[in-house]
Amino acid sequence: MTAAVVPARRKHMDWNRVRTIARTDLKQLAQARDFWLPMVALGAIFFVVIPTLLLVSLTKWGNINAVNQIGQALNALPDRAKAAIRGDTPSARTAYALAVFLFAPVAIVVPLTIATAVGASTIVGERERGTGEFLAHSPASVSEIYLGKLIASLIPGYVTTIVGFGMYSIIVNVTVGPKVGGWFFPTKEWWVLIAWVVPPFLALTLSLVLRLSARVKSTAAAQQAAGLVSLPLILIAYSQSTGALFGAANAGWYIGAIVWVVALFGLRRGMKSMSRNRLLGVGDEN
Amino acid sequence: MTIVCDAPITPVPSAGAEPTVSLTDVRHTFGTKPALSGCSFSARAGQITVLLGPNGAGKTTALRVVTGALTPEQGRVRVFGLDPTTDGEAVRLRCGVVSAKPALYDRLSGRENLRYSAALYGLNEGHAPIEETAARFGIQHALEQQVGGYSTGMKTRLALARSILHSPDLLLLDEPTSGLDPESSAAVLALIREQAAAGLTVVLCTHLLLEAEGLADEVVVMQEGASVLAGAPDDLMARYWPHPVARFATADPRHLALLSVQPGVIQTRPFRAGRVEITLDSFERIPDIVEALTKAGARVSAVEPFQPTLEDLYFAIRGLERGTMTVLA
Numbered sequence: 001m002t003a004a005v006v007p008a009r010r011k012h013m014d015w016n017r018v019r020t021i022a023r024t025d026l027k028q029l030a031q032a033r034d035f036w037l038p039m040v041a042l043g044a045i046f047f048v049v050i051p052t053l054l055l056v057s058l059t060k061w062g063n064i065n066a067v068n069q070i071g072q073a074l075n076a077l078p079d080r081a082k083a084a085i086r087g088d089t090p091s092a093r094t095a096y097a098l099a100v101f102l103f104a105p106v107a108i109v110v111p112l113t114i115a116t117a118v119g120a121s122t123i124v125g126e127r128e129r130g131t132g133e134f135l136a137h138s139p140a141s142v143s144e145i146y147l148g149k150l151i152a153s154l155i156p157g158y159v160t161t162i163v164g165f166g167m168y169s170i171i172v173n174v175t176v177g178p179k180v181g182g183w184f185f186p187t188k189e190w191w192v193l194i195a196w197v198v199p200p201f202l203a204l205t206l207s208l209v210l211r212l213s214a215r216v217k218s219t220a221a222a223q224q225a226a227g228l229v230s231l232p233l234i235l236i237a238y239s240q241s242t243g244a245l246f247g248a249a250n251a252g253w254y255i256g257a258i259v260w261v262v263a264l265f266g267l268r269r270g271m272k273s274m275s276r277n278r279l280l281g282v283g284d285e286n
Numbered sequence: 287m288t289i290v291c292d293a294p295i296t297p298v299p300s301a302g303a304e305p306t307v308s309l310t311d312v313r314h315t316f317g318t319k320p321a322l323s324g325c326s327f328s329a330r331a332g333q334i335t336v337l338l339g340p341n342g343a344g345k346t347t348a349l350r351v352v353t354g355a356l357t358p359e360q361g362r363v364r365v366f367g368l369d370p371t372t373d374g375e376a377v378r379l380r381c382g383v384v385s386a387k388p389a390l391y392d393r394l395s396g397r398e399n400l401r402y403s404a405a406l407y408g409l410n411e412g413h414a415p416i417e418e419t420a421a422r423f424g425i426q427h428a429l430e431q432q433v434g435g436y437s438t439g440m441k442t443r444l445a446l447a448r449s450i451l452h453s454p455d456l457l458l459l460d461e462p463t464s465g466l467d468p469e470s471s472a473a474v475l476a477l478i479r480e481q482a483a484a485g486l487t488v489v490l491c492t493h494l495l496l497e498a499e500g501l502a503d504e505v506v507v508m509q510e511g512a513s514v515l516a517g518a519p520d521d522l523m524a525r526y527w528p529h530p531v532a533r534f535a536t537a538d539p540r541h542l543a544l545l546s547v548q549p550g551v552i553q554t555r556p557f558r559a560g561r562v563e564i565t566l567d568s569f570e571r572i573p574d575i576v577e578a579l580t581k582a583g584a585r586v587s588a589v590e591p592f593q594p595t596l597e598d599l600y601f602a603i604r605g606l607e608r609g610t611m612t613v614l615a
Contacts, residue, residue: 016405016408017405017406020402020405020406021406024391024394024398024402027393027394027398028391028394031393031394032393129389129391130387130388130389131390131391132389133355133383133385133387133389134385134389134390136350136353136355137350137353137355137378137381137383137385137458138403138406138407139374139375139378139379139406139407139408140406141375276354276355277356279355280350280355280356282316282350282356
């Protein structure tokens with residue numbers, strides 16, 4: 001009558017279970033409109049509304065004050081970044097610099113905020129609903145549960161980034177492109193930022209947030225604690241992403257590599273800190 | 287005198303084949319609070335073993351230890367001959383669990399809840415008997431509804447369906463009728479009986495004595511984390527009440543003192559106001575005792591043979607533990 005014959009002790013990860021846990025969490029998230037609508041709004045504001053208003057104001061309406069103010073700020077850019085700026089007019093150059101350099105942190109702030117919000121409630125939420133008991137008694141290993149939860153928390157933030165990045169690219173090319181000789185975005189540095197720097201920052205933040213989620217007693221406490229943890233990370237990510245765009249030619253690659261190493265270490269620690277006790281909410285005496 | 291019976295209050299292991307579940311002197315604490323303090327019991331294949339005890343007796347913790355969801359600090363646990371701490375996956379794959387809260391995902395439909403469980407237990411999507419299992423528990427019509435809209439009874443049925451979806455060998459049920467109305471409760475108990483009849487080993491926690499009475503092949507009485515008594519209900523009754531017991535009432539309670547000197551009366555003890563419970567060597571003595579009392583001028587107003595229930599046993603055990611049972615003699 002046994003469902004499946006398995007060796008008594010199995011060491012390897014069952015990726016089907018990881019996928020199942022992640023998929024089920026995402027399905028539940030999709031049902032929680034009250035949760036994801038604000039997240040979509042956040043992405044829309046940062047990736048679409050603000051860039052559109054600023055870039056249109058610079059390129060179409062020739063907002064002189066804004067051009068002057070941003071132009072002064074651009075003087076502080078490294079020489080390499082200044083040399084890369086394209087455009088024949090001050091407004092075109094300002095719009096180009098704004099699109100390529102100054103909006104970079106948006107790509108970090110949005111996914112980290114969303115991933116933190118999702119991840120904070122993921123384990124403590126199971127406990128609060130009583131479903132942690134189901135997972136604790138299930139054959140899934142704690143590593144499989146942890147990874148499934150991590151992936152389910154990572155995907156909403158990263159998908160928002162990809163979609164937002166796509167829309168941002170279109171807005172930038174449509175508004176600034178004609179002023180600087182055609183579509184130019186994304187630049188190589190932005191590809192590195194999105195594909196190489198953002199994911200490890202997400203993973204690192206989530207490795208900490210999930211540990212918190214497993215330790216605290218309520219979702220509200222998890223959100224509070226996750227905010228405290230993720231805020232410094234967002235600031236670091238902000239500065240590093242800016243550096244990835246402003247710095248030397250391969251700065252993005254180096255920064256990404258370092259964060260990947262730290263993130264993998266964080267994930268390993270996080271996976272080890274997970275226990276069935278925490279799903280049951282009975283402390284961590286074992 | 288404080289002795290009513292000489293039954294030992296330590297679990298007595300049953301003879302026979304290797305049990306499906308076996309806990310020996312298991313101990314576990316949460317912080318400084320002991321949750322299990324010397325819990326020993328066994329559950330045999332195809333039988334319903336009921337863990338009986340008040341809230342906080344350690345029943346839920348014992349179930350968690352069985353699946354390896356909780357690792358005890360001391361003691362020996364064997365399930366299917368395996369140690370759940372080291373062979374947890376193999377043990378859990380063969381267990382179906384219904385916890386005290388149904389532990390269902392309210393935002394998902396009934397079907398999605400069952401699919402999730404099937405996938406975690408390694409059943410292929412096409413091969414999970416979702417329709418058949420739901421039909422057995424009478425919830426097939428509600429499979430597409432979000433579970434958040436289910437009644438408590440439907441949730442319990444879905445949780446039961448989920449627990450047997452992967453055809454487990456051992457079913458662990460933690461107060462499965464909690465919060466149900468009497469009809470739903472009876473239906474759920476009937477379904478549990480069906481599972482046991484089909485060959486599943488069932489371990490069920492409850493503090494509802496009537497529920498245990500009708501179900502249990504074996505009873506384990508738990509108190510403060512320890513198993514204080516274990517065995518088949520009839521055997522336990524026979525151990526606690528080896529002789530017939532009857533209750534007497536007389537119009538004038540002073541006449542009750544005459545009972546202790548009647549032939550065949552082993553002992554007497556007060557039972558509620560104006561009544562006495564007597565232990566006899568045989569029920570056949572009762573007509574002679576009534577006649578003797580009448581001759582002595584007593585007017586017997588009630589004679590009631592006592593058929594002990596699990597509830598009586600439960601309170602007798604707890605009474606013994608507290609040292610509150612006394613005899614007249």
